[in-house]
Amino acid sequence: MPRPLLPIADADSEPFWQACEESRLVGPVCTDCGAWSWPPSPCCRRCRSQAQEWRELSGFGVIWSFARVHHAFHPSLAKRVPYIVGLIDLDEGLRMVGRVEAGDKEPTIGARVRARFEEQEGRRFPYFELAPGRREEP
């Protein structure tokens, strides 16, 4: 059996995984220039400052892209396929990978989503569900 698909927290990412256990979505923001970084990184990508703090995210965003996955690339996904993976543009301005729960609806690029939390292998992880509204792109 391959290793489980579980993250290993390190000094850069630990606050994110801790918040997930409390069903809170947080991200690192630079206290010098205000830019969000994702994934967590030892310095701000825009100004290279190492002064960062973790802030709560609204959990609201839009689908930037998505893919419906049919092939189980890991044995633990066999029960789950087909499922949808998205790249989610959060309202605060950072982009995350997230599973999208669309029910019997078709996800579309620009569709509004909001974060929820679910349990997998005894831990809590965010996913995104469709929310009312959409963002029309130029």
Place this chain on the structure above:
Amino acid sequence: MRQGGGKLWNGRYAIAGVGETDVSRGNRRTSLGLAVEAARLAVADAGLSFDDIDGILSHAPYSDPEFLFTIKLSEALGLAPSFALDLHLGGATPCAAAAVAAAAIAAGQCETVLYVFAETMLTQYKERSATHGHLRWGYEDFEEPFGLVEAPTAYALAAQRHIHEYGTKPKQLGAVSVSTRFHASLNTNAQMRKPITLDDYFASRWIAEPFRLLDCSLISDFGGAFIVTSVDRARDLRARPVEILGAAQHHPHRFVTSGELSRCGATISGPRAFGAAGLSTSDVDVAELYDCFTYTTLLQLEDYGFCGKGEGGPFVENGRITLGGELPVNTHGGLLSQAHADGVFHLTEAVQQLRGTCGERQVPEAEVALVSGNGGILATHSTLILGRS
């Protein structure tokens, strides 16, 4: 951002020899064994002896990563080189290695450099990774728990974005698959040689929409090698030298959420490499473009400027990228149908095209070839422009 240029290359360094092992299944060989075999083929092809090799570039196989692999390979070949690097940019490595080799020679570090890469992803990955571990992806913690596992899903997200922005059609991705398979059918050293039609493409199962099985590259065992030396030295050797006319890299991002995904590093490395060569896309007779997915081929045709941005879909239709068409692309069958050789066979194929030794799949009078490499999720990119001496 500042971007360096390089006129250094033009006509001073050459590929003097190439080696490709067979890609057939079922021959139980190690990655080191395939690397040794490819190295021997390249040295023999150049008409050199191993005593002439004083530089070596390689990197450990993904399926069985280990410490100092390049030096292990060097030792296995009986070498004690004066220049060596474990060089690793994913699929962008081979094209980058040709430029690094030329730079090392220009800097007086060595005279003749051997690049080798070999893999046993097809036959040995599972058993070796179970006992010896595997090369960690790096950002799996922020992908895998959310269902993003392995490259096809990540590239599917990229292709979907391109479809959204430019209206690219499934049949256009299919056209890349059909054309590349046709080329593989002309290559005796290819894993998949049975020609396919667009109907076969649409009948293949979904992997991660918009990708079907026939959008995805193969899993392979292979060894590939080439030798770089000065043009002056190459002229005295057995094979017709193929000159390095231009080389450039561009690595726009690492994590899948940081990239634009509907464009790639070729937008920067392409003009720089063409600029160094004093050439343009209209000079290219054959293009060997890193094709981990059908989408990657289509994307690069746009980003190198063979067509306008967003016009890659219509460009690949009607046989334009097939032998006999305006721009033959991936004449060996590529990663999609020949073998997933991580880009090294794109380079060795380009060299053979420019020598005019490709037989049935030869592009007549090929004088200039564009070769590209791409690694990660459109994270690394390298460009090489080669010319017939």
